Amino acid sequence: MSLTVTNLTVRYGGREVLRDVGFALEPGAFCGLIGANGSGKTTLLRTILGFETPSAGRVERDGTVGYVPQKLQIAADMPVRARDLVALGLDGHRLGFSWPSAGRRRRVEEMLASVDALAFADQRVGELSGGQLQRVLIAHALVSGPKLLLLDEPLANLDLRAAAEIVALLKRVAGQGVTVLISAHDMNPLLGAMDRLVYLANGRAASGRTEQVVRTEVLSELYGYHIDVIRVHGRILVVAGNAEAHHHHDHDHVAAIP
Amino acid sequence: MFAPYLLNAWVVASLVAVASGCAGFFVVCRRESFAAHALPMAAFPGAAAAALFGLGQVYGLVVAALGGVALLLWLKRGQRSDAATALLLVALLALGSLFLSLSGRYADSVYALLFGQIFAVGPGDVLPALVLGLAVPAVLLSGFRPLLLSALSPDLAMVRGIGCTRIEILFLSVLALAAALALPVTGALLVFSLMTGPASAACIMVRSPRAALALSVALALALIWQALALSYLTSWPAGFFTGVLAALLYLAPRIWRTARPAPRSPGLA
Numbered sequence: 126m127s128l129t130v131t132n133l134t135v136r137y138g139g140r141e142v143l144r145d146v147g148f149a150l151e152p153g154a155f156c157g158l159i160g161a162n163g164s165g166k167t168t169l170l171r172t173i174l175g176f177e178t179p180s181a182g183r184v185e186r187d188g189t190v191g192y193v194p195q196k197l198q199i200a201a202d203m204p205v206r207a208r209d210l211v212a213l214g215l216d217g218h219r220l221g222f223s224w225p226s227a228g229r230r231r232r233v234e235e236m237l238a239s240v241d242a243l244a245f246a247d248q249r250v251g252e253l254s255g256g257q258l259q260r261v262l263i264a265h266a267l268v269s270g271p272k273l274l275l276l277d278e279p280l281a282n283l284d285l286r287a288a289a290e291i292v293a294l295l296k297r298v299a300g301q302g303v304t305v306l307i308s309a310h311d312m313n314p315l316l317g318a319m320d321r322l323v324y325l326a327n328g329r330a331a332s333g334r335t336e337q338v339v340r341t342e343v344l345s346e347l348y349g350y351h352i353d354v355i356r357v358h359g360r361i362l363v364v365a366g367n368a369e370a371h372h373h374h375d376h377d378h379v380a381a382i383p
Numbered sequence: 384m385f386a387p388y389l390l391n392a393w394v395v396a397s398l399v400a401v402a403s404g405c406a407g408f409f410v411v412c413r414r415e416s417f418a419a420h421a422l423p424m425a426a427f428p429g430a431a432a433a434a435l436f437g438l439g440q441v442y443g444l445v446v447a448a449l450g451g452v453a454l455l456l457w458l459k460r461g462q463r464s465d466a467a468t469a470l471l472l473v474a475l476l477a478l479g480s481l482f483l484s485l486s487g488r489y490a491d492s493v494y495a496l497l498f499g500q501i502f503a504v505g506p507g508d509v510l511p512a513l514v515l516g517l518a519v520p521a522v523l524l525s526g527f528r529p530l531l532l533s534a535l536s537p538d539l540a541m542v543r544g545i546g547c548t549r550i551e552i553l554f555l556s557v558l559a560l561a562a563a564l565a566l567p568v569t570g571a572l573l574v575f576s577l578m579t580g581p582a583s584a585a586c587i588m589v590r591s592p593r594a595a596l597a598l599s600v601a602l603a604l605a606l607i608w609q610a611l612a613l614s615y616l617t618s619w620p621a622g623f624f625t626g627v628l629a630a631l632l633y634l635a636p637r638i639w640r641t642a643r644p645a646p647r648s649p650g651l652a
Binding site: 176190191192194197199200202203204205206209210213214216217219220221222223247248249250265 | 525527528532536538540544545587589595
């Protein structure tokens with residue numbers, strides 16, 4: 126397994142943010158981490174990264190990890206080009222002044238090309254559009270050759286086209302054997318690509334293969350609201366259902382899906 | 384202007400410019416302009432205390448500036464209000480003025496410490512300036528990549544195993560040394576100008592971090608040399624020229640950049 130999370134519990138100031146969360150991902154899996162804002166997605170990712178210490182349970186990772194954070198607030202004037210940010214993913218932790226080398230430059234160019242970012246490689250990071258910045262951040266995360274890639278809401282604030290292109294790019298990355306765990310509050314942009322899904326609600330997690338979870342009865346149970354799963358032109362869409370069909374569900378009883 | 388008795392002033396001013404240009408680049412990238420303003424303020428009572436007790440000024444400056452780092456970190460961690468921070472800084476200035484008053488050299492010393500007195504630099508000031516002037520760039524250049532990555536995103540830095548708290552303490556300590564070095568030259572109130580003016584201009588003018596760092600140092604040297612020359616020629620204070628030239632240096636590329644047409648963004652929307 127590329128990532129195994131076992132009975133994970135995380136508390137902040139006495140409040141249980143994650144409770145008894147468990148799932149496992151195989152190498153090359155493309156997994157969506159879905160949940161409403163505040164459901165604990167970022168906390169789970171930060172605990173997997175080792176930024177947070179769990180109260181109980183454990184995280185086992187195979188190999189190095191790449192990370193794309195939710196926010197990167199860079200001033201437009203910051204003198205850092207897209208290629209500089211990618212290069213920092215290669216050796217940003219090393220001491221000593223780095224002199225330009227042909228090998229380093231080639232590796233950065235290859236990574237920029239692999240995410241279709243060569244066209245804006247010399248632009249300042251602070252001047253990139255949302256979609257361009259996500260590509261560069263993904264290249265930054267992948268340039269060191271991680272086995273696991275974690276992305277925190279990378280599709281937030283992207284238009285439909287940019288979101289679809291980022292998802293297609295991540296699917297390609299997963300196809301190369303990198304396990305991808307991507308958090309999102311809206312699962313629709315991911316439905317055609319993800320093969321596994323971890324759903325977080327009230328600190329509990331349900332996980333399973335996409336076709337097991339993305340069903341009207343399962344999602345309605347998880348969301349505590351009637352959810353319709355619609356098939357249009359061979360594609361699946363998840364939409365909030367009719368308000369009259371609302372049913373109250375207790376999130377505390379979310380169960381793991383086999 | 385280049386008479387032997389002024390040679391020390393040129394040497395010390397040049398060392399100050401190199402250290403300030405280097406430190407200033409990271410001040411701008413890490414958005415630590417407030418620290419660049421606050422640490423010289425914190426160093427001021429140290430120099431005043433050294434004058435009162437008859438100690439070397441540089442020792443008082445270094446100890447007080449490093450104390451200022453501890454104070455800044457405490458204010459940051461506790462997320463103290465702006466009012467508390469401002470009052471604390473003014474209290475430090477007041478403490479410095481008390482020490483200078485007790486030392487019996489109030490007027491001249493206040494002027495020198497707040498606005499700088501570069502032409503008063505003596506042979507004994509060169510060695511400490513040389514040590515600090517070389518140590519500051521050396522430490523900053525050796526930590527160039529971790530400092531830059533943690534400035535972009537603490538999370539990205541932590542993923543690469545960089546301890547952001549350690550990096551912050553290291554950076555602020557080096558900044559404190561740079562402030563202690565620059566204070567006798569530019570004065571507590573104008574260290575900020577020398578650190579942020581050239582560095583901000585450099586960051587606007589070039590896109591690459593290495594080029595911006597080099598340009599920041601070059602502009603800081605040009606600024607301090609011009610300030611010295613103009614001060615010598617006009618007998619006006621060097622601090623005045625430092626402050627005004629730094630402001631012009633910052634404004635000129637900003638106006639140029641605002642006036643030119645926005646570059647077209649290639650690639651994806």
